Amino acid sequence: MPSLLRRIDELLRPDHWYLEPSDLGFFLREYTKGGGYQASETNQLILNLKKSPSLRGTSQWKYKGIAIRRCANELKSALAKYLDGWTIVPIPPSKARDDPEYDDRLCQVGQILCAETSARFCELIVQRTTTPADHLQDSARRTPDLIAANYWIDEALAAPEPTHVWIIDDVLTTGAHFKAVQQVLLQRFPVAKVCGVFIARRAPLPDEPPVNG
Amino acid sequence: MGQRSLLFAGSGSPLRSISPFLEMGAYEALWSKPGATFKRLAESFKENADALPSDLVEEKTARETGERVMGHLRERGVVRFGIRVHGDAEYPDRLRDAAYPVELLYFQGAWDFVESPSVAVVGTRQPSPEGVLRTKSLVKQLVKDDWTIVSGLAAGIDTVAHTTALEVGGRTIAVLGTPLSESYPKGNLALQADIARRFVVISQVPVQRYGQQIWKQNRTFFPERNVTMSALTKATIIVEASDTSGTLVQARAALKQGRKLFILDSCFRNPAIKWPADFEKKGAVRVDKYEQIRDALASSSN
Numbered sequence: 001m002p003s004l005l006r007r008i009d010e011l012l013r014p015d016h017w018y019l020e021p022s023d024l025g026f027f028l029r030e031y032t033k034g035g036g037y038q039a040s041e042t043n044q045l046i047l048n049l050k051k052s053p054s055l056r057g058t059s060q061w062k063y064k065g066i067a068i069r070r071c072a073n074e075l076k077s078a079l080a081k082y083l084d085g086w087t088i089v090p091i092p093p094s095k096a097r098d099d100p101e102y103d104d105r106l107c108q109v110g111q112i113l114c115a116e117t118s119a120r121f122c123e124l125i126v127q128r129t130t131t132p133a134d135h136l137q138d139s140a141r142r143t144p145d146l147i148a149a150n151y152w153i154d155e156a157l158a159a160p161e162p163t164h165v166w167i168i169d170d171v172l173t174t175g176a177h178f179k180a181v182q183q184v185l186l187q188r189f190p191v192a193k194v195c196g197v198f199i200a201r202r203a204p205l206p207d208e209p210p211v212n213g
Numbered sequence: 214m215g216q217r218s219l220l221f222a223g224s225g226s227p228l229r230s231i232s233p234f235l236e237m238g239a240y241e242a243l244w245s246k247p248g249a250t251f252k253r254l255a256e257s258f259k260e261n262a263d264a265l266p267s268d269l270v271e272e273k274t275a276r277e278t279g280e281r282v283m284g285h286l287r288e289r290g291v292v293r294f295g296i297r298v299h300g301d302a303e304y305p306d307r308l309r310d311a312a313y314p315v316e317l318l319y320f321q322g323a324w325d326f327v328e329s330p331s332v333a334v335v336g337t338r339q340p341s342p343e344g345v346l347r348t349k350s351l352v353k354q355l356v357k358d359d360w361t362i363v364s365g366l367a368a369g370i371d372t373v374a375h376t377t378a379l380e381v382g383g384r385t386i387a388v389l390g391t392p393l394s395e396s397y398p399k400g401n402l403a404l405q406a407d408i409a410r411r412f413v414v415i416s417q418v419p420v421q422r423y424g425q426q427i428w429k430q431n432r433t434f435f436p437e438r439n440v441t442m443s444a445l446t447k448a449t450i451i452v453e454a455s456d457t458s459g460t461l462v463q464a465r466a467a468l469k470q471g472r473k474l475f476i477l478d479s480c481f482r483n484p485a486i487k488w489p490a491d492f493e494k495k496g497a498v499r500v501d502k503y504e505q506i507r508d509a510l511a512s513s514s515n
Contacts, residue, residue: 003302004231004265011234011283011296026230029302030295036325037384042303043325074302082228203295205323207410 003028005078005197008172015204018144018175023182027172028074029200033208045070046200049170053103068105071170071199072112079166079197083119087162089185091169091177092127092151109199110168124162125181126154147180153188165194172198231265236298238279239266240317244419245278251417251437255313258299265300266316282420289394294321303327310470311444315417318441319393322413326384331361332510333442335460336370336452344453347477348373351450354503356383360510363388363446365438366405366414368398370452375404379411388442389416390435392423417441439463448473448510456486464488468496473513475500 008016008025019025029042036043048067055061076083090106107123114121128150167181178196185194243254243266258264267275286294297304297318305327308314334352336344348370352362362378364371366387378385387408389397393416396402408414418434436459443449443466451474454460467474478501480489493499500506 004229004300006231006233006301009232009234011237026228030324032323032325036323037329038325040325040328079228203324204293205410208293 003074003078006030006201008201012201016172016175016201018179023175023178024195025172025175025178025198026078026196027198027201028078030203031200033173033202033204042200046171049105049199050103053101064105068108069112072109075109075168075197075199076113076117079113082166083113083117086119086164086166087124088114088119088121088166088168089124089162089181091167091181092123092125094127096127096129106168106170109170113168120162122157122162124154124157125151125184127151142174142176144176144179144183147176148183151180151184153184158188162189162192165189165192167194167196168198169196170199172196172201231298231301232267233296233298234279234283235267235272235275236265236317237282237296237319238275238277239270240298241282241419241421242266242270242274242278244422245425249422251313251315254316258316263300265298278421285420285424286392286394291321291393294319294393295324296320297324305445308441308444310472311440311466312469313440314444315441317417319416319418319420320413321393321409322411324413326361326386326413327415327445329361329384330359331363331386331446333363333446333449333463334370334374334452335364335439335442335449335454335463337454337458337460338367338369338371340369340373340453343479344370345373347479348452349377351452351477351503351506352377352383353381354507356381358507361386361412363442365390365435365442366397366401366408367435368401372401372404375408379407384412386412386445387414388438388445389414390418390438391431392416392418392420394420395423415441415445435459436462440466443467443472444470446472447513448475448506450475450477450506451480452477453480454486454488456488461488461492464492464497468492473498473509475506475509477501 005026005028008019013019031042045067048063049071051060051064088110090110093103095102110121165185167178182194243249299316303324332355352374355362356378361384362374363386364374366389375385385408387405391397396405405414417438423431439462443463449463449467449472451460451464464474474497476489476492476497476499478499481499498509
């Protein structure tokens, strides 16, 4: 059978500590933080998806395109009827458009996802300044409030008002970016249903200390 | 039922998805019904194609059972663990080659290693000194050829297989005959924790049922995990085993599942046992040199 989405529930929520019991967060794949078998299918898919824009023009670049299409198609088949009428909002890339490292992979995933459906792909959340990519700094300090302070709604795209939103991201770690986007969206559109869907969630190793908060 | 209807049921059919906690509770609840066996469970999933455990159990029962099981595991120090359910993207399709495939597995560690090319090295709990040396030599060569060593964490050959793999910097996976919260033999507690920390430990044994039964009934979980071990790997290699060894369950499963079965030549030279010749007739490969295993695995498309 085709793979089903999994829900972040009471078993998994401690790994993504910013998520709350009322949040509806789903994911397709799972891989292990800081290790695992690098040749595993999910690891490869995520590594290819995240290939740096500096590799554009090299022989490796095509794998990024393949990963983008595959992720989009897997999401499309898993979300099925939960696309028509929905607004798809990507987590903004960490780099601004004029930055050489600007990576629009999630936008490409979102556009393929919405093609031939009545879902609307919409870069509704814009980031004010380039921020360091999360893996380059202590991500535990990046609280949703701190991230949200750097986000604003692109009012040119705010109509029609979204009623059902999928926030999409590639890898779910702490959940801080999801919560930040959710917060900004709900401030502006208080009655919208805002859910998250992730290509993969990052699972911790057994001896990592549990996080409270 | 349950979680899956949470999401905007008004907008048409509910989004079908897996809640790992709910599935764990449902699987454990199914196992707590009188007469539950891997065979009966597999048959009931065969009758209900594409069903998840939670489709066959009341949500309230699944949740209550899930809470109990999670509480028990935490009490026993198993805080971080995961599950794989038939239907999730990482559940290995090759498990369906087993006669009665498991619908749900527990694990601790990095599941990604399950996707690495692997072979099972198994055998008696009371090996001869030569058997121990043969296991060490075999595992070293397999690791050199980049195979992950899968075994059952039992005393004897299994323990030597795991520890040798770790000593020479290889990968190893343990498939337990107990729940994650137990270690058997007790002396392998540290080894189990080490494999979970660095690689992955897998268990198909239902936690609640295990706790409700006496050890005699729980013994059946050991040969049953051998069937899963065979299904997970490309081949099974038997180093040393008696005519009544549980290892032979895995030998039978390997042939039935279309996996390669290698039996070391030394087993054939033991006049006290007859199983090696029986299995050779059924398709097992008798090996006296490691190269035979290497060549056969290289040509295997399994």
